[in-house]
Amino acid sequence: MILETVSQRRDLLARSRTVAMVGASPNPTRPSYFVFSYLRTKGRLKVAPINPAVSEIDGVKAYPSLEAYAAANGPPDIVDVFRKAADAPQVVSEAIAAEAKAIWFQYGVINDEAIRLAAEAGMDVVVDRCIKVESARFDGGLSTGGLNSGLITSRRT
């Protein structure tokens, strides 16, 4: 199903442990590297690059495909997609084959066919969101930066 609410995204992140990041770049000025580095150093989610052009990023083994990732690690909880929108349906096909539980399309990766295919396959789908920003919303990172997390609570976390 397509996850559209704050609590749905929070619950997805809370129940997930592994992220396969399709299109992760080792270039330190690329947005995908910022997201990869954030998830890696935070450490709660185990993140792996899916990129046939590199063997590792910052010491984390990279896999040439989702198929190779799943063969070594089992199905990923989340496939995070840093690819152009036109490539998204192909990534969804590979994610379905890898039995991924959820697919997360980063900012601007909006492709109606890919969304439909993923939802029909029973995957949880997040569209046009950043997994770093949403993680930081719930781990206090956004608030630290003076950014509006949208969260209100009087419970100690």
Place this chain on the structure above:
Amino acid sequence: MGDHVFGFRTRALHAGTPPDPATGARALPVYLSSSFVFDSTEHAAELFALRTYGNIYSRIGNPTVAAFEERIASLEGGIGSVAFGSGLAAQLSTVLALAQSGDHIVATASLYGGTVTQFTVTLKRMGIACTLVPPNADAVAAAIEPHTKLVFTETIGNPDGNVADIEALAAVAHAHGVPLVVDNTFATPVLCRPLEWGADIVTHSATKFLGGHGTVIAGVVVEKGTFPWGAGKHPLLSQPSPGYHDMNFAETFGEYAFLMRLRTEVLRDVGAALSPMNAFLVMQGIETLALRMPAHVANAMEIARFLRTRDEVAWVSYAGFEDSPYRALARKYLPDGAGSIFTFGLRGGRDAGRAFIEALELWSHLANVGDAKSLVIHPASTTHQQLTDEQMTAAGVKPEMIRLSVGLEDPADLRWDLENGLRAARAVAAALATA
């Protein structure tokens, strides 16, 4: 933590302040610490490269200040904000985040005198030109040049009391690829939320109603998060930044690009940081903002009506009046009241004005607005005295104009004191008439 949507008054008390994770403190802790230790060398490197969120040094960010930033962002409907040591610092930094030498900005002319000077004298020395125009969309459109980087206005002009047509100004700015910046100090998000009308950035002097008690100097910049910073019109955001190892803010931070550059380059380099103690005091003020503003508005309306009945008073300019030239705009943008700052003119001109102010006991004669206490000033000889005659006319400052900031006292006491002032003004006017 579900999907319930909380109301304004709840957010005014809670946004940005969950219980302190370290101690459970329910009130906002004042983190009076210049610096914050790193977990490891890798953590330090990630922080400095902006790849992770966290505290480094209080010139760039501080947990107490961040709580204020998140709260005002929530109340204005923005994605985030950056606090500064004053409203003028917030404003200058907004310009510096978007414009550089050779660039240009457009501002409506009826602005706080300090803003006019900042834009026309200080920015000019830095190579950034400013055109001041009448506060309407056609005049703004005519003034926009190829290198214009932003359009600036005030929700309620100081001291003229004109109301900005935010929706129209935003449409014109966006048609030219530039953001609309609205100073919302006089209205506060209780009375108007410019981001909901199409503005892209809101600035505040938090010294005024947000703090609300005349205690601290503070400023803040809030951003809506929908402006296309990567479109190419703002190379400071869409080109590689030599200040950050050639990072492209728009590409890396998307909707947060402006706020990230504002904090990590402008605030970092300009150094106009807000003290955590002052952020705490502004936060105390914001807790009661939604209660205070209607009381300010009610008192202002009563005082404005009172003055209108008096023979000593030549005119009263308050957008809350049904016959105000700004009434249509006020009804649209300020349905719950046109604020509590307005102006009036005494018969007998400058001399009557001086006698009026000197006879007052309860109203404080000082250069501020938005205090819980009632304030009075003569703009032509104080807040706007550095303006040229031409700028003064454009800003709507008349020689006989008195500006009031109506506080929360018993309105009968405020009227009693004004009676004393009007009596003194009448004596001067009579003497002038017989001289």
